[in-house]
Amino acid sequence: MNKLFRPYLTFLLMGTLLTFSACKDDDDPGPDEEQEVITAVTISLTPTGKGQNAEATISTLSGTPVQNAPLTLRPGTEYTAVVTMSDESKNPVADMTAEIRNERDEHLLVYTFTPDAGSNATVNVAVTDTDQNNRPLGLESTVTTGAGTGNGKLKVVLKHQPGGLKTGTNTTAGETDVDVSFNVIVGN
Template structure:
């Protein structure tokens, strides 16, 4: 998988007390629905067993636009805890960064456009459109969740703040 999940999710308070626990994110799921006709795609990367494991590659069609949603969960709890709502509630302090890297010799491209905004009209990234180019091949879609409190979030600074999650999904673009 190359990139390990770095799950040190955000704290609830800016000034946590001694008993505050840090949230745990053990799984990231990407769900894509084509805007025209075609088949949905979904994949999950989990670290519940320690090493990141992707349940299936994201298989996409070339020349297709998808509506995409990313969700976060803590599979160590019973029932499984949805961590996405907390990120959405603290959207002014979070930014998801997406980077697609094709394998050597691959003609695949995936462009990501963030469609959800925070209260300051800055991008969040829980909702996006992903568009594949005409070429086919394999690659990795890296998804990084940045926690950017206290004015660190500018919408364009993708390195500021703490990294809560860092995963890379295997992607296949094929007819």
């Protein structure tokens, strides 16, 4: 009888072990990475020599990106650029730039200029600010236009790269907090 009872005892102990291991609370969420709410992006450019300042804002508060004016630049000119971001859904409007700067080791702004068909315009962006690990941030940069004229779009993407995703060279890793394209005119 003792030998007959052993297999049942073994199954009972295994069932108890599986029940206790299955009851472990694996659903305990870790700390949430709160994504920024950004509804407006402004780029302000100041020429390093002669010329007019340029500024444009894109608002996405209505759900559709709306640019207040084209970004009008002169050919063959270098500009100091500053990007600011805000949450217009708050009253008063919340400046999100300081939060991005405080979390600069988790953020990266990526710039891409695409000329319109038939346009000879070129716009190059060189990021000048960095995080505490000397990796690019992108709230401050140097924008240089080539000698050609025409129209195009300057795409600005803010990547949120927490938890070691930010390498400074990987522009696709992480969540996208902002993705807007400014209408640009390069002309005399």
